[in-house]
Amino acid sequence: MARRTKQDVLSAFRCGEILRAARQVFGQKGFARAGIDEIARSAGIAKGTIYLYYPSKEAVYWAALRGGLRELLAEVAARMREVASFEDKLRAFAETKIRYFDDHRDFFRIYHAEVGNALTRPAATDQEFTRIYQDQVELLASAVRAAVRRKEIRRVPAAQAAAAIFEVTRGLVVQRLMARPAASAAADAAFVVDLVSKGLRKP
Amino acid sequence: MARRTKQDVLSAFRCGEILRAARQVFGQKGFARAGIDEIARSAGIAKGTIYLYYPSKEAVYWAALRGGLRELLAEVAARMREVASFEDKLRAFAETKIRYFDDHRDFFRIYHAEVGNALTRPAATDQEFTRIYQDQVELLASAVRAAVRRKEIRRVPAAQAAAAIFEVTRGLVVQRLMARPAASAAADAAFVVDLVSKGLRKP
């Protein structure tokens, strides 16, 4: 039993290190230009060792992406559940995402690149990646529908509104990563909330 | 002189065919997975011929991207110049982009993927690509600034507002490409105009 646990601990540690290294290297060079050898070196192990834990380069890539996405979705969903009004949910969404990506820049780079690729080769895209992505949009869409029902905001097509909020937030994160000496996460989130809630409120 | 012209015509035809094929193949498989051989086949010529007109795979890629982007920017700029009010400029921007991408889906796929990659390896990104991209955002930013000056809308940070409009539009195009049957371009553009102009109007 002690043996079993020791194995598990080691295995978990290795998997974690591999994914950490994978996020760094994939985030800096993209899938095609990143080499398995480089990921191995960055994880402090030999190339062959990676293949003891993952069956292929693609498997490492999707594992790195899924892990981060799951964590992000869980955090966003939790924060949105804590509040009631549409505006508060909106703020929770934007702020949590901005904060998470501030703390996981390499992950955001992979994520952002993959969203671009998903359109190019949809068949090759990991099923769970697509699902989590849609779950995020659905969080917003159902918040919009609820707000419309409660007459907090005017009638708008929920899917389009959700996509709009989602994209504005993502655009803001890109800006923070590329250029701007970033404003505080709260301030940037406030801009999204301001624009959208004024844009959707009753006439 | 007649000779010269004949050469030019042929050269222009070949370059055009190569770029058309490149947009199709790159748009369906992405840069890394697309093969020069496949582009050649799709253009109806041999691989070697491509290298008579372009020095490398990368050169073909950037030429395909630049050509489309230049055309798009020119169209958007022209349409926006034709109208005066902020709301009309907004509508011109959204409608022209949506229409253009409706008619050039393969091009949009490359473009969208490259925006994702630009973050991952900014050093490798073509200079003109970056410039045209920024020019598009700047078209919006200056429209926002002008509208603020004329007190058409409330005071907002122009860069952030421009980025938001840009991203909402892009998100909409992605939706149209993924989940068909799409609404009319005018209707989708109207949603953007509605959301943003209400979101930015004076309190």
Added chain:
DNA sequence: CAGTTGAATGACCGAACGGTCAGTTTACAC
């Protein structure tokens, strides 16, 4: 400390692919 087990290694393999160039075809001049 010898024996045993399985984790870790990295030299190696083969497929894929960007790019080349000797040879072939085409177009045109005379």
Added chain:
DNA sequence: GTGTAAACTGACCGTTCGGTCATTCAACTG
């Protein structure tokens, strides 16, 4: 028809890189 110059071709080359596996190493056991 013949010469020739330019356009075109596609078999070939060299490199890169994902993936394998015979060997080494380390940890535990009795």
